[in-house]
Amino acid sequence: MYIDIELLKQFEKGLDPEHPENSLIPASVLGYGEISTIFEIESESTCGLACKRLPIFRTGDEAARYEQLYNAYNHTLEKAIGISVPSYGFTSFKTDEGRIIAFDIQEKLPANSIGNRVIHALNTENIRALFLLILSELSKIWEFNRLNPDRALGIDGQISNWSIVNLYSLGANITPDTRLVYFDTSTPLMKRGGVEQLDPELFLRSAPSFLVWIIRWLFLKDVMTRYYDARLVTIDLIANFYKEQKPEIVPLLVEAANEFYSRDDILLAIKPITEKEVRSYYKEDALIWTLFLAFRRIDRWLHKYILHRPYIYILPGNIKR
Ligand SMILES: Nc1ncnc2c1ncn2[C@@H]1O[C@H](COP(=O)(O)OP(=O)(O)OP(=O)(O)O)[C@@H](O)[C@H]1O
Numbered sequence: 082m083y084i085d086i087e088l089l090k091q092f093e094k095g096l097d098p099e100h101p102e103n104s105l106i107p108a109s110v111l112g113y114g115e116i117s118t119i120f121e122i123e124s125e126s127t128c129g130l131a132c133k134r135l136p137i138f139r140t141g142d143e144a145a146r147y148e149q150l151y152n153a154y155n156h157t158l159e160k161a162i163g164i165s166v167p168s169y170g171f172t173s174f175k176t177d178e179g180r181i182i183a184f185d186i187q188e189k190l191p192a193n194s195i196g197n198r199v200i201h202a203l204n205t206e207n208i209r210a211l212f213l214l215i216l217s218e219l220s221k222i223w224e225f226n227r228l229n230p231d232r233a234l235g236i237d238g239q240i241s242n243w244s245i246v247n248l249y250s251l252g253a254n255i256t257p258d259t260r261l262v263y264f265d266t267s268t269p270l271m272k273r274g275g276v277e278q279l280d281p282e283l284f285l286r287s288a289p290s291f292l293v294w295i296i297r298w299l300f301l302k303d304v305m306t307r308y309y310d311a312r313l314v315t316i317d318l319i320a321n322f323y324k325e326q327k328p329e330i331v332p333l334l335v336e337a338a339n340e341f342y343s344r345d346d347i348l349l350a351i352k353p354i355t356e357k358e359v360r361s362y363y364k365e366d367a368l369i370w371t372l373f374l375a376f377r378r379i380d381r382w383l384h385k386y387i388l389h390r391p392y393i394y395i396l397p398g399n400i401k402r
């Protein structure tokens with residue numbers, strides 16, 4: 082993939098992280114991640130691309146190591162596991178201030194094809210079919226991990242991480258032939274010989290410094306391991322429907338998941354999931370992320386008014402949960 086690194090450098094130079102909409106090179110925000118912000122930058126060489134800005138690396142070596150993992154993760158998903166990913170690339174550079182900025186670059190997928198948008202345009206039957214299709218895609222990972230425990234992959238199966246190919250040309254019906262693309266590859270969780278390859282400290286870089294110790298102590302191990310666990314990934318996926326304001330569909334999805342995992346061809350022993358469990362998981366998860374964002378805003382305030390240091394992360398506005 083061709084990447085116009087000079088343009089990205091100019092973009093970064095003219096970017097105001099607190100007001101990304103006022104960037105010197107105009108760009109629209111396609112989405113916010115915990116560690117990345119996803120832009121479409123308005124220029125000839127970047128139009129049609131999703132540029133995921135990662136301001137988390139401290140050294141060139143760290144970025145190079147991440148690049149290797151990012152490429153291996155995308156490659157393994159696509160070639161060894163059979164989950165489609167958008168075409169991708171990566172670049173990093175040093176700014177004039179000596180900071181390292183990296184970008185994952187992906188082909189931009191149509192906004193109305195992304196799972197969390199799609200579910201608002203589908204009827205119940207089609208949502209159920211989409212959900213089962215995602216469980217089938219995820220099963221490819223669990224099967225791969227079972228057969229290759231020494232090079233297992235983690236995955237974040239959330240509804241907002243999948244794009245549905247050509248949905249509207251099919252009359253908005255999900256069929257067994259509907260194809261999905263998984264695009265949230267910016268957190269390339271991979272194990273080699275049972276050891277996580279992605280440095281967990283990278284997740285902490287955007288966290289307020291006054292919280293790093295508590296996150297490291299309370300959450301980090303959980304966050305890093307839950308993406309390898311079919312049951313937890315499924316609960317997380319179902320819980321998304323609360324966040325997406327579709328609580329009424331949760332019982333049906335719980336039932337569909339339990340039915341799916343009891344199928345003979347799914348070689349996973351998963352304890353049945355209950356609705357209560359999904360609800361309490363969601364409550365806890367929503368509380369954690371709401372608090373986390375609030376503390377990041379405090380950290381931004383401290384940087385601006387007390388420490389007088391630049392705050393390089395971009396924070397989302399209020400998120401409806
Ligand atoms: N290639 C793409 N094309 C179109 N939209 C995209 C693309 N990649 C991301 N987005 C939009 O941005 C949102 C967040 O992106 P993504 O899922 O990659 O990161 P994340 O899970 O939020 O963050 P992170 O992994 O960095 O913590 C997506 O839900 C989607 O709406």
Ligand SMILES: [Mg+2]
Pocket residue numbers: 239241242265
């Ligand atoms: Mg995502």
